[in-house]
Amino acid sequence: MSASIEVRGNVALITMSNPPVNGLSLAVRQGVAAAIDQAMADPAVEAVVLTGAGKAFSGGADIREFGSPKAVAEPNLLSLISLIEGASKPVVAAVHSVCMGGGLELALGCHYRVAAPGTQVALPEVKLGLVPGAGGTQRLPRVIGVENALNMIVSGEPVKSEMLAMIPGQTLFQQIIDGDLIEGAIAYAKEVAAKRPLPKVRDAKASHPEADAYFQFARNTVKAMAKNFPAPAKCVDCVEASVSKRFDEGMVYEREVFTALMFTPECKALRHAFFGERAASKIPDVPEDTPKREIAKVGVIGAGTMGGGIAMNFLNAGVPVVMLEMKQEALDRGIGVIRKNYESQVKRGKLKADKYEGRMALLSTTLSYDDLKDADLIIEAVFEEMGVKEKVFNALDAVAKPGAILASNTSTLDVDKIASFTKRPQDVVGMHFFSPANVMKLLEVVRGKATAKDVLATVMGVAKKIRKTAVVSGVCDGFIGNRMIEQYSRQAGFLLEEGCTPAQVDKAVEKFGFAMGPFRMGDLAGNDIGWAIRKRRYVDKPGLRYSKTADLLCEMGRYGQKTGAGWYDYQAGKRDAIPSAVVVKMIEDHRKELGITPRKISDEEIVHRLVYALVNEGAHILEEGIASKASDIDMVYLTGYGFPLWRGGPMNYADQKGLFNVVQAMKRFGQNPLDDAKFWQPAPLLAKLAAEGKSFS
Structure with missing residues (x-):
């Protein structure tokens, strides 16, 4: 997990080795520095090739060292780059597969660079709320031009090496090597071994013919596209510094910006989400080396909206699917929707026609369970x-082969009870997809009390293959996401009774950053779904209070967009939510019936009642072991419920606000006679953490 050196003729080959992506850990940095020193001291060595072992040149910083003293210990990345740049013999970076973040900055510090075709090249730091911190904003504009560099840095998206090599005048790559990369790199190193002076990217000039106008245009564009994130605008400032300042001054400026961004709440939230997504795949009692079952063919029962969306996930991943329905008309309708979805992608240039036909060829249909x-x-x-x-x-249970995994897409029902309908409960698991299933990233994997560990490991692997963010939940009513959203929705109803309109609540929550407020969300999902759940609750939990406004709405037949009327009015063929005078009057009449005098309610109260309702229920879920860690809850809400990414999820938001402050707010809400005082009793875990000055994370 360091670096090795091998002398081949007059060229020293230095290979970084730190699987899986050769992260630039302290050991790797120390190893490379020692190898460079050795090569410079060896009179037989005239040039150096630097590369990475395995499936990457380098993916950048080693995330396992984030936040630890090792991340900044000497030689830090800046020091290592300076050492290479100042070397007395030419250093050639031989990049392949993945060259990102600090890995690209390291390559830019070398005198020459050669690349294998298809190498993914990127500076993705903006996705963590940062700017590149080891010279990326200063060196990249000097080798591929200011505009190309800024596009890469602001987006954080990878670009293939051969595409970059086609930029007129670029000096990022001196060669694209089609054959053996190492042999080609060594041959190139021999060619340049005697050339002097050694070229340094820092000595090149970054320029733009209309710099002032271009950077102002870039700022305006970034502000419109990323108004809640400070990092993209700071990327523009840093690239502008590459044009307006001397190299060393630009480096100092970049580092100042990097350090300042590190402490912003948006950066903390993005880093929390980054680590949370990776942590979600780790199940405490299921080792990573647990054997997985082979999934070569998938069956989907139901050809409706959800079944069709689920099937598309597997077709997209190249997995054959057989879809079952009870009637041919239902199958035909379902297949028609899938075709329409794919044809739309083809029309928009998102999918090639042959890929579309290839995916449809993987789909078969049946009316018989035997198939x-x-x-x-x-x-x-x-x-x-x-x-x-x-x-x-x-x-x-009667037809599935032994070892087949039987999954339910239930969103609320008891997976243990479902498993009891079979003689193989160890093979039963919940796979709760979110609608539209072919688009939404979240997959709640519901672990029953009998679910086998290899079943869990297999399903988590399947989720990765179909590009879902999978989060494991225990069995309870509503699992993680829907159990929490019920409390959020209850608070939204109480706010109507106390003086709000649906539009006021939605606007406050959307201003906070949610993709849509609770009432627009209800209209989209179908208000009759919530009505059915409440009817069950009235029987199962008669002491649980709800606002009657939602029931009154459904009794009027206003189920949402599908009926053209819900909390809002809708025009045929459009999804614009138009405030409804009929609904406002219904709410006002209901208030009068209850004897409630409406009051003015601030946006802050609206947001905190809704979000802290999520937090308190989330704390109960953690306490009960339904979720194994707070970041799992945050990933559910970031990927399935439209919680604002720059706030990091409800539990992270509570941490940022301070759990003591959250508990104090909840105590105030509990004193409201029109609210639910019992619910606002802080969950014991939340109360404990707040008292101890700790956080969920």
């Missing part, structure tokens, strides 16, 4: 009613 007998994974997406689920799993 699922060779499927390795079967996912049901049928009506959310336990009796319906029982019939499906009874049928699956």
Whole structure:
């Protein structure tokens, strides 16, 4: 996990080795520095080639050292780059596969660079709320031009090496080597071994013919596209410094900006999300080397919106799917929707026609459960009613082969009870996709009490293959996401009774950063879904209070967009939410019936009642072991419920506000006679952490 040196003729080959992406750990930096010193001291060595072992040149900083003293210990990356740049013999970077972040900055510090075709090249720091911190904003404009460099730095997106090599006048890559990269790099190093002076990127000039106008245009564009994130605008400032300042001054400026951004709440939230996504795949009692079952064919039961979306995920990943329905008309309708979705992608240039046909060729249909007998994974997406689920799993138990994984797409029902309908509960798991299933990133993986560890490991692997962010939940009503959103929605209802309109609540929450407020969300999902859940609650939990406004709305037949009327009015063929005078009057009449005098409610109260309701229920979920860590809850809300990314999820937001302050706010909410005082009792875990001055993370 360091670096090795091998002398081949008059060239020293230095190879970084720190799987999986040769992160620039302290050991790697020390190893490279020692190898450079050795090569410079060896009279037989006339040139050096620097490369990375395995499947990457270098992916940048080693995330395992983030926040630790090792991350900045000498030689830090800046020092290592300076050492290479000042070397007395030419150093050639041989980049391949992945060259990102600090890895690209390291390559830019070398005198020459050669690349394998298809190498993914990027400076993705902006995605963590940062600017490149080791010279990326100063050196990249000097080798590919100011505009190309700024586009890469602001977007953080990778560009293939051969595309970069096609830029007129670029000096990022001296050669693209089609054959053996190392042999080609060594041959190139021999060619340049005697050339002097050694070229340094820092000595090149970054310029733009209309610099002032261009950077102002760039700032305006970035401000419009990333108004809640400070890093993109700072990227513009840093690249401008590469043009307006001397190199050393630009480096100092970049470092100052990098350091300042590190402490912004947006950067902290983005880093929290970055680590949270990786941590979500790790299940405490399921080792990473747990053997996985082979998933070569998938069965999907139900050809509706959800079933079709689920099937598309697997077709996109090249996995054959057999789709089951009870009637041919339902199958035909479902296949038609899938075709329409793909044809739309083809029309927009997002999918090639041959890929579309290839995916459809992987899809087969059936009206018989017998045709699922060779499927390795079967996912049901049928009506959310336990009796319906029982019939499906009874049928699956009879036909599915031994070892097949049987999954339910239930959003609220008891997975343990569903598993009991089979003689193989160890093979049953919840796979709760979010609508539209072919678009939404979140997959809640619901672990039953009997679910086998290899089933969990397999499903988590499948999630990665179909590009989902999978979060494991225990069994409870609503799992993580829907259990929490119920409390959020209850508070939204109480706010209506106390004086708000649906539009006021939605606007406050959307201003906070949610993709949409609770009432627009209800209209999109269908208000009748929530109504059905409340009817069940009235029987199961008669002491749990709800505002009656949502029931009154449904009794008026206003189910949302699908009926052209919900909390808002909708025009045919459009999704614009138009405030409804009818709904406002219904709410006002209901208030009068309850004897409530409406009051003015601030946006701050609206936001904190809704968000802290999520936080308190999330704390209960952690306490009960439904979620294993707070970051899992945040990933559910960031990827499935439109929580603002720059706030890092509800639990991270509470940490940022300070749990003591959150608890104090909850105590105030509990004193409101029109609210639910019992709910606002802080969860014991939340109260404990607040008292000890700790946080969820």
